[in-house]
Amino acid sequence: MVEAVRQGPIKRRGLMLVLSSPSGAGKTTISRMLLEREADLMLSISVTTRPKRPKERDGVDYHFIDQAAFDRMVQGDELLEYANVFGNAYGTPRATVSQALDQGRDVLFDIDWQGTQQLTEKARDDLVSVFVLPPSTEELERRLRARAQDPEEVVRGRMAKAADEMSHWAEYDYVIVNTDIEASVAEVREVLHAERLKRERQKGLRDFVEVLRAGS
Numbered sequence: 001m002v003e004a005v006r007q008g009p010i011k012r013r014g015l016m017l018v019l020s021s022p023s024g025a026g027k028t029t030i031s032r033m034l035l036e037r038e039a040d041l042m043l044s045i046s047v048t049t050r051p052k053r054p055k056e057r058d059g060v061d062y063h064f065i066d067q068a069a070f071d072r073m074v075q076g077d078e079l080l081e082y083a084n085v086f087g088n089a090y091g092t093p094r095a096t097v098s099q100a101l102d103q104g105r106d107v108l109f110d111i112d113w114q115g116t117q118q119l120t121e122k123a124r125d126d127l128v129s130v131f132v133l134p135p136s137t138e139e140l141e142r143r144l145r146a147r148a149q150d151p152e153e154v155v156r157g158r159m160a161k162a163a164d165e166m167s168h169w170a171e172y173d174y175v176i177v178n179t180d181i182e183a184s185v186a187e188v189r190e191v192l193h194a195e196r197l198k199r200e201r202q203k204g205l206r207d208f209v210e211v212l213r214a215g216s
């Protein structure tokens, strides 16, 4: 009995960690570093109709699909949320997420405010949302240009949209200003670690305490 208490990690339900930001605020880098450092965190790989960028890999960064396939997924209720962003369709496949949560694994979502609103409606208790802000407009623009993977008109379009996107900061549980990437990753990890300890997520607590009390 006592041995079981020592060994057994308390059974926990996974959480949905959402990161949103305007393009260029550093969210993708933060996501990548988080996934490297957090063994129990897996990325929700979205489907999108956007053309693949040169460095991207199908099935790793996104599942790149055409509009007809996207529409079929919507009709089949296969997407947990979906939205149109900059003229392209994006969506979160439902299947892997609920399985991961039930197994106590946390899932990271790199999605926009529209998707976050939908997840908030559908799964508030499982959701932890973080909005990443750039340190300044100048820095945002510099980062967008340094990326240089998109045509000029796309960059300009995204900068115009950034102000709109940032207006949604108040809909998030946590807000981080990404001045220093290491500091930002550390902050998101603090959020993740604290949220894992929420009493309601630790499904095995009741049994665990029962055992503790019986052994006293």
Ligand code: 5GP
Pocket (backbone or CB within 6 Å): 020, 021, 022, 023, 046, 047, 050, 081, 082, 083, 085, 090, 091, 092, 110, 111, 112, 113, 114, 115, 116
């Ligand atoms: P990008 O095309 O630069 O990879 O992403 C553009 C925007 O779409 C980003 O803000 C990203 O977070 C968002 N996005 C990516 N995947 C999804 C998704 O599955 N659902 C929603 N709602 N937004 C997404």
